[in-house]
Structure formats: structure tokens, C-alpha cells
Amino acid sequence: MQQKFYKYQGTGNDFVMIDNRQQQFDKNNTKLVSHLCDRRFGIGADGLILLENHNDYDFKMVYYNADGNESTMCGNGGRCLVAFAKQLEVISDKATFEAIDGLHHAEINGDIVKLQMQDVTAIDKKANHVFLDTGSPHHVQFEDDIDNFDVKTKGANIRYGEPYNEKGTNVNFVKKLSDDTFRVRTYERGVEDETLSCGTGVTAVAIAMHALNETTSTRVDLEVEGGDLQVSFDIEDGIYKNVWLIGPAKFVFEGTI
Numbered sequence: 001m002q003q004k005f006y007k008y009q010g011t012g013n014d015f016v017m018i019d020n021r022q023q024q025f026d027k028n029n030t031k032l033v034s035h036l037c038d039r040r041f042g043i044g045a046d047g048l049i050l051l052e053n054h055n056d057y058d059f060k061m062v063y064y065n066a067d068g069n070e071s072t073m074c075g076n077g078g079r080c081l082v083a084f085a086k087q088l089e090v091i092s093d094k095a096t097f098e099a100i101d102g103l104h105h106a107e108i109n110g111d112i113v114k115l116q117m118q119d120v121t122a123i124d125k126k127a128n129h130v131f132l133d134t135g136s137p138h139h140v141q142f143e144d145d146i147d148n149f150d151v152k153t154k155g156a157n158i159r160y161g162e163p164y165n166e167k168g169t170n171v172n173f174v175k176k177l178s179d180d181t182f183r184v185r186t187y188e189r190g191v192e193d194e195t196l197s198c199g200t201g202v203t204a205v206a207i208a209m210h211a212l213n214e215t216t217s218t219r220v221d222l223e224v225e226g227g228d229l230q231v232s233f234d235i236e237d238g239i240y241k242n243v244w245l246i247g248p249a250k251f252v253f254e255g256t257i
């Protein structure tokens with residue numbers, strides 16, 4: 001069977017998008033998803049996203065990692081899906097959609113997509129890292145020599161090690177550049193490699209940096225391998241609310257495979 005697809009990227013985190021409003025996609029076919037994401041034998045992407053109909057909201061997001069398994073929330077993928085929904089004329093400049101972690105609101109203005117993320121209530125501060133869930137699990141730790149750091153090897157050791165083990169976590173290495181700017185490199189679970197950007201990852205970094213008093217700003221700039229993102233939030237009684245992930249989301253090409 002031939003499959004029509006669209007390719008999008010958000011600061012270099014790239015996705016195969018499929019319009020599954022007619023429910024024609026074989027959703028339990030792990031091999032098919034990993035084949036479509038394969039950079040040599042398929043289209044090539046960090047993940048695959050289905051846009052589906054929803055009874056109450058604009059659409060539903062179903063996210064798979066490049067390994068073919070459905071996974072938890074993808075922030076950059078959510079932003080790209082909003083741009084895709086606009087291309088399909090499912091929305092105009094605002095969206096409300098359901099993903100695996102709940103409801104998301106979003107706004108699109110040109111290439112820039114703002115995506116509201118879930119509130120963050122639990123921040124686990126350890127001696128050398130912070131762990132928090134921003135829709136996906138994230139380990140955040142400082143790394144001074146971030147430019148020369150072996151993210152793939154060191155990230156995999158943490159992702160598969162204690163206490164995360166097989167279920168795993170995404171791993172973010174951070175360097176502070178100024179009071180409100182941080183450089184981030186991320187090892188992604190399910191891609192099992194460094195990606196050029198991770199939306200839930202930079203959201204976790206921004207909140208972790210604030211919780212550690214590394215910034216007093218509630219609007220944080222994040223420099224990632226594939227570009228620049230911003231995260232803004234409010235804090236009420238120790239809960240991070242009204243969390244927004246902001247940055248570019250761009251159409252790359254479309255085709256049939």
C-alpha cells in the first residue's frame with residue numbers, strides 16, 4: 001500500500017506526519033513506523049505523528065518514536081503537528097488538541113508555534129541532576145564542556161542505568177550561558193541517539209534551572225543544536241503553570257512511499 005506523508009521539523013527535531021483522519025494507517029505496525037523513520041531505507045525522522053479526528057477538540061495527536069513504539073509527549077512534534085493541521089486547513093491560527101498527556105492549547109503565527117505544556121508539580125532534585133516529567137521524563141544535568149561532550153555514549157549510560165533502566169528517560173546536558181539563557185544537548189529515548197532538539201527536554205531544563213535558582217526569569221532562552229527555543233511559565237505555590245514552548249516549526253517536503 002502506498003502511504004502519503006509530510007515531513008516537518010522543529011529546530012531540527014524532524015517528524016513524518018500522516019493525516020490519519022480516515023483511520024487507514026496500520027497503528028500497531030512497529031516495523032512500518034521504524035521503516036518510515038529510517039534515514040537510509042525510509043523517509044528519515046526522529047519520530048512519526050498521526051493527526052486524527054477528535055469528537056470534542058480540533059484533532060488528536062498520536063506520537064511514535066523512531067524505534068516504532070508509541071511514546072509519551074513530544075513537544076517539538078506537537079508544535080509541528082499544529083503547523084501540519086494548519087496546512088491541512090483543520091485549524092486557522094489557534095488549536096486545542098488531545099495528546100497522550102492530556103489537552104494542549106497552541107497558537108501559530110507564520111513559522112512560530114507556541115504550545116502550552118502540562119503543569120509541572122514534581123521536581124526531584126538530586127546531588128548531580130534533576131528529574132522531572134514535562135509530558136515525557138527528563139534527566140537534567142550540568143556539563144561544562146558541552147561542545148566536546150559525547151552525548152550519545154554518556155546519555156545512553158544514564159538512560160539505561162539506575163534508576164531508569166529499561167523504561168528509560170531522556171537525558172539533557174546543560175550549560176549556563178547567561179542569567180536567562182542555557183545551551184542544551186539531548187539524548188532521546190526511543191531514538192537512542194542525540195537529536196538536534198527536544199521540546200519537552202528544553203521545557204524540563206527551563207523549569208529545572210528556575211527550581212535550582214540558576215535563573216530568576218520566567219521566560220528562558222534555550223540554545224539547542226538545531227536552533228533557538230523559548231519557554232515561559234508562571235509559578236503558583238511551587239507549581240509551574242501556564243507553561244509555553246515557543247519556536248519555529250517548518251514544512252520540509254511531502255511525498256508518497
Ligand SMILES: N[C@@H](CCC[C@H](N)C(=O)O)C(=O)O
Nearest residue numbers: 071074075076136198199200
Ligand atoms: N522530541 C520530543 C520528545 C519525544 C519523546 C521522547 N523521545 C520519549 O520517548 O520520551 C520532544 O520534542 O519533546
